[in-house]
Amino acid sequence: MLGSQAIVAFQNPNGTMNVYTTPINSYNPSMRPGPLSFGVSNVSGVYSYNEMTIFASVGPLENATGVNHVWQAGGSVSSGVPSIHAISGPNLQSMGKIDFLSP
Numbered sequence: 001m002l003g004s005q006a007i008v009a010f011q012n013p014n015g016t017m018n019v020y021t022t023p024i025n026s027y028n029p030s031m032r033p034g035p036l037s038f039g040v041s042n043v044s045g046v047y048s049y050n051e052m053t054i055f056a057s058v059g060p061l062e063n064a065t066g067v068n069h070v071w072q073a074g075g076s077v078s079s080g081v082p083s084i085h086a087i088s089g090p091n092l093q094s095m096g097k098i099d100f101l102s103p
Helices: none
Strands: 005-011 017-023 040-048 051-058 066-070 095-099
Touching: 005 040, 005 051, 017 040
Parallel strands: none
Antiparallel strands: 005 017, 040 051, 066 095
């Protein structure tokens, strides 16, 4: 989604995880590692029981207590770079808001 600040994760052929940040700043983004507009540290991921989980410390956020988020699945990985996912169906409905002040 154009304007997204993404944390990308995929499993390498040898089973290790590749997890990094990248800004989505065009309709044909490079999907290569790059800085986000807010702080993100301690990025890692695990793949277990057919599910992928991403861990990261986010912040500080400038003048905000939460973030909108989207999640996507799909697309293949070529030369260590994920390809585009489907742009229909569930991928257009996968969004929410995380409020870091709410319990």
